[in-house]
Amino acid sequence: MAQQNEVVFAGFGGQGIMTAGQLLAYTAMEEGKHVCWIPSYGPEMRGGTANCTVVVSDKRIGSPIINHPYSACVFNRPSLEKFGGLIKKDGLLLINSSLIDVSSERDDLTEYLIPVNDIAVKVGNPKVANIIMLAAYIEMTGIIKFKSLKNMLTKKLGKKKDLLEINYSALEEGRKLAKKLVK
Amino acid sequence: MAKRLMKGNEAIGEAAIAAGAPNYFAYPITPQSEVAEYLCWRLPEVDGVFVQAESEVAVGNMLFGASASGKRVFTTSSSPGISLMQETISYMAGAHLPVVFVNIMRGGPGLGGILPAQSDYFQATKGGGHGDYRIIVLAPSSVQEAVDMMLWAFDLAEKYLTPVMLIGDGMIGQMMESVEFPDKYREENNPDEIEWALTGAKGRKARICKSLFLNPEQLEENSFLLAEKYKKIKKAERRCELYNVKDDNKIIITSYGTMARICQTAIDELEGEGVSVGLFRPITLFPYPEEELYAEGSKKNIKCVLSVEMSTGQMVEDVERIMKGKKKIDFFGRTGGVVPSPDEVKDKVRKILRIKK
Numbered sequence: 408m409a410q411q412n413e414v415v416f417a418g419f420g421g422q423g424i425m426t427a428g429q430l431l432a433y434t435a436m437e438e439g440k441h442v443c444w445i446p447s448y449g450p451e452m453r454g455g456t457a458n459c460t461v462v463v464s465d466k467r468i469g470s471p472i473i474n475h476p477y478s479a480c481v482f483n484r485p486s487l488e489k490f491g492g493l494i495k496k497d498g499l500l501l502i503n504s505s506l507i508d509v510s511s512e513r514d515d516l517t518e519y520l521i522p523v524n525d526i527a528v529k530v531g532n533p534k535v536a537n538i539i540m541l542a543a544y545i546e547m548t549g550i551i552k553f554k555s556l557k558n559m560l561t562k563k564l565g566k567k568k569d570l571l572e573i574n575y576s577a578l579e580e581g582r583k584l585a586k587k588l589v590k
Numbered sequence: 591m592a593k594r595l596m597k598g599n600e601a602i603g604e605a606a607i608a609a610g611a612p613n614y615f616a617y618p619i620t621p622q623s624e625v626a627e628y629l630c631w632r633l634p635e636v637d638g639v640f641v642q643a644e645s646e647v648a649v650g651n652m653l654f655g656a657s658a659s660g661k662r663v664f665t666t667s668s669s670p671g672i673s674l675m676q677e678t679i680s681y682m683a684g685a686h687l688p689v690v691f692v693n694i695m696r697g698g699p700g701l702g703g704i705l706p707a708q709s710d711y712f713q714a715t716k717g718g719g720h721g722d723y724r725i726i727v728l729a730p731s732s733v734q735e736a737v738d739m740m741l742w743a744f745d746l747a748e749k750y751l752t753p754v755m756l757i758g759d760g761m762i763g764q765m766m767e768s769v770e771f772p773d774k775y776r777e778e779n780n781p782d783e784i785e786w787a788l789t790g791a792k793g794r795k796a797r798i799c800k801s802l803f804l805n806p807e808q809l810e811e812n813s814f815l816l817a818e819k820y821k822k823i824k825k826a827e828r829r830c831e832l833y834n835v836k837d838d839n840k841i842i843i844t845s846y847g848t849m850a851r852i853c854q855t856a857i858d859e860l861e862g863e864g865v866s867v868g869l870f871r872p873i874t875l876f877p878y879p880e881e882e883l884y885a886e887g888s889k890k891n892i893k894c895v896l897s898v899e900m901s902t903g904q905m906v907e908d909v910e911r912i913m914k915g916k917k918k919i920d921f922f923g924r925t926g927g928v929v930p931s932p933d934e935v936k937d938k939v940r941k942i943l944r945i946k947k
Contacts, residue, residue: 429766433595436768442595444766448621448704469855471765471848474931 410465412550413473415490416537417458418482418503423537427480428459430541434551434559435463443471456485463550478548480540482523487511501544503536519547519588526580535577542581547589553582593770598733599624599763602666602692602756603632605740610776611662611690612638615652617645617671620704621760622694625666646671650678657687658788658799660781662744666692668760669710670701672718679753680719684801684812686786688747690740691725691755694763697927705927706760708847711904714757715876722813724820726754726827727875729846733767735873741772746827750819751786757875759900761848761929823877830879834861835868835886841939842868842887844909845898846875848929853898856935867939875905880912887913894918894942898935901925 416428425446432444443462460476462468478499481487484507491511494500498516505524521543523536530539538560545551557578564571596604603625606614612633616626626642633640639656643649649665656663667675672693682689695710697703714727726746730736736758743754781787788799803809834857835842845853850871857867870886872879887895887909895917897906906921913919922938924930940947 429595432766436593436595442766442768444595445761446764448760448764468767468851469858470852470932471761472852472929472931474933 411468412463412548413460413476413478414544414550415458415460415473415476415479416482416540417456417479417486417490420455420457422457422482423534424457424482425459427537427541428461430538430556430559430563431461431463431545431551433563434555435461437559438551438555440464440551441466441468443468445471456483456489458486458490478544480544481507482536482540483507484509499547501540501547503540505536519543519585521581521584521588523581526584527577530573530576530580532573535573538574538577539581539584542578543585543588546582546585553578593768595766596733596769597624597764597766598736598758599666599694600628601733601737601769602740602763603628604771605737606664606690606744607632607636607638608737608771608775609662609741609744610778611664611744612636612778613656613661613663614639614665615641615643615649615656615663616665616667617643617649619668619671621696621706621763622666622668622692624763625692625694646674647677650675653689654678654682654685654687657682657689658685660779660784660787660789662688662748662779664690664692664744666694668694668696669698669707670696672710672713676713676719679725679755680717680721680723681801682753683719683723683725683816684721685799686751687753687799688744688751689753690743690747691753692740693755693757695757695759697925703927704760706848706900706929707925707927708757708759708849708900709902709904709925710757711875711899711901714755715878715908723816724823724876725752726750726823726877728754728756729873729875730756730758730762731847731850731871733762733765734769736762737769737771741776750823752819752823757847759848760927820877827874828877828879828882829873830882831871831873832886833857833869833871834866835870836866837891838866839868839889839891840866840943841894841896842870842892843896843898843935843939844870844872844883844905846872846905847900849898849900852930852932853935856932856939859932860936860939865939865943865945872905878908878912883909883912884914884916888916892917894920896920896922896938896942898930898938899923900929
């Protein structure tokens with residue numbers, strides 16, 4: 408059967424959740440894969456939760472709605488509570504440990520704690536927490552090539568040189584940490 | 591052209607421009623407001639016309655006027671907004687005018703909710719407004735298909751001089767997928783070249799474009815003219831897609847739009863469990879691919895035709911009519927904005943076949 412990967416990005420509005428998902432979808436599309444990006448939409452309030460699902464596949468994608476995704480990157484506690492239990496057995500869960508001080512308490516999946524907000528502050532801009540998470544996720548799953556993501560960021564941020572530098576650093580930090588954790 | 595990652599709503603807007611229809615009148619409503627958001631900056635780039643009307647009723651009248659004067663026109667809305675436009679749809683059908691409507695369906699009745707649904711099947715396929723008429727109804731199941739269908743919709747509208755409606759659920763509007771547009775965008779209509787367009791009767795005989803016929807014989811004649819048109823459409827424009835249809839299928843599912851994709855995943859997973867199910871996806875809902883469904887559904891190996899919808903059961907009535915009692919018909923649906931999961935479809939199939947999990 409063809410390979411299909413599904414990931415949920417979830418957190419507060421403003422944490423760059425939708426952007427992280429779109430970057431992944433864009434890059435996978437450029438690599439020639441079938442992609443589908445779906446936001447949660449509904450009556451939402453400011454400061455409320457936001458999430459999106461990205462499906463990346465070698466073949467035409469069936470259901471865009473994924474009730475039990477293979478993986479999730481959760482940026483705040485309500486998101487862990489919402490999606491922690493839904494991930495497929497043997498799946499992957501990345502938890503933003505800067506804001507979440509508990510784990511999923513599941514022993515049937517792989518779970519990593521990544522303090523993305525703390526790392527982002529170190530890198531020099533708290534807004535790149537999403538990029539650090541995305542870089543770590545890509546390093547761990549190999550869902551797309553790291554180089555393709557870097558190229559995509561260059562394409563999207565090309566004119567904003569200062570932002571580009573910070574995003575490059577975020578990518579490297581995320582990748583470094585992922586390598587260390589997986590070891 | 592290069593692939594682009596676009597939201598369904600934005601892609602629908604761009605597709606209309608590609609179809610040479612830069613005349614858009616609309617009123618915002620969730621979940622299709624991104625069409626208007628996209629076109630409000632995109633249309634000025636191609637010297638198009640964007641009017642945010644004061645209401646959906648006004649949108650309808652603007653469409654009527656612009657279409658009658660030979661312009662290629664369209665609008666987008668969602669269920670409650672489409673209900674408000676029914677008067678115009680009926681008038682334009684009666685006056686033989688081309689127009690494309692897009693309904694990104696949300697849950698109803700009434701103001702309902704804002705999440706995806708397919709509960710406007712009856713309204714779209716059975717006329718919707720008053721009078722003896724139908725409109726052509728197209729149901730995309732992906733963003734690319736929505737784009738391709740927009741191009742086709744304008745062809746159909748002008749070929750048959752009729753309103754055409756594209757119905758997608760909120761999911762089609764909201765999701766992003768990769769999509770390609772034609773390399774060459776079509777030219778806009780030239781009203782002077784259209785033989786029925788109202789362009790001012792200076793130097794020629796006056797043309798009339800109306801749905802009012804106070805003489806009963808004339809109204810009857812117009813109604814039969816419409817009926818003839820629908821006969822032709824039914825003969826020539828039926829479209830459907832088959833998925834996993836094989837000789838060992840026990841059940842054939844009929845489903846359209848996003849729901850069909852969910853069924854496709856359910857079918858793949860069932861196949862892995864040794865349960866063989868086929869999918870019949872109507873692409874045109876009017877004209878419904880009746881002969882095709884009957885041919886597939888009445889095969890020896892089929893025990894049951896299962897209609898799966900995001901409604902409480904609308905298309906299933908057509909399925910029953912088409913199958914003429916030849917096979918058992920069953921239905922599964924969720925509605926109100928609840929989108930069924932592949933697991934729920936699988937459970938329904940197992941229940942019909944009495945397979946324990």
